[in-house]
Amino acid sequence: MTDDLRNYTIGTLARTAGVNIETIRFYQxxxxxxxxxxxxGGIRHYGQQDLKRLKFVKSAQRLxxxxxxxAQLLHLDDGAHCKQAAAVAESHLSDVRKRLxxxxAMEAALAELLEExxxxSGEVACPLISALQS
Incomplete structure (x- = not known):
């Protein structure tokens, strides 16, 4: 099978990649x-490169x-822009660490409220609900 072969319809491409047809249309x-x-009068066909790109998008989203x-990473996918791709990933990693x-902090606050x-137990005022109301 070569990259020139257009052997996937949009439905087959979606099933192979484990996505919905509308996902492909959205990405388009x-x-x-x-x-x-x-x-x-025919049907559009997709090839291995399309499948590879679709899997790339989904993998990046999972991260x-x-x-x-x-889109930035896809634009840099020519083998010559590794430093720029790394910069995008470093920025993203920084955001992930901030969210963590x-x-x-949320986990600690919730654990403390649950402990309270x-x-x-049995009292009228629930510490969790009281804390959320204030």
């Missing part, structure tokens, strides 16, 4: 994926990259 509107030409960052700090709830 966002210019993350190409829209293949439609032969006169938390937003679509703008994914926020999540740890357990100490005050």
């Amino acid at each position: 509107r966002k210019k993350l994926m190409r829209i293949p030409e439609r032969p006169h 938390g990259f937003n679509l703008e960052e994914v 700090e926020q999540l740890k 709830c357990q100490k005050h």
Whole structure:
């Protein structure tokens, strides 16, 4: 199978990549994926490169990259822009670490409130609800 073979319809491409057809169309509107030409009276076909690109987008999203960052990475995918791609990833990693700090603070606050709830069982005022109301 070569990259020139256009052996996937949009439905087959979606099933193979584990996404919905509308996901592919959305990525096309966002210019993350190409829209293949439609032969006169025919069906558009996609190839291995399209599948590879679709899997790349989904993998990047699983790592938390937003679509703008994914577009940047796709633009840099020519083998000559590794430093720029690393800069995008470093910025994203910084954001992830900030979110982790926020999540740890949330976890500590919730754990403390739950501990207070357990100490005050049977009382009218629930410490958790009181804290959220103030």
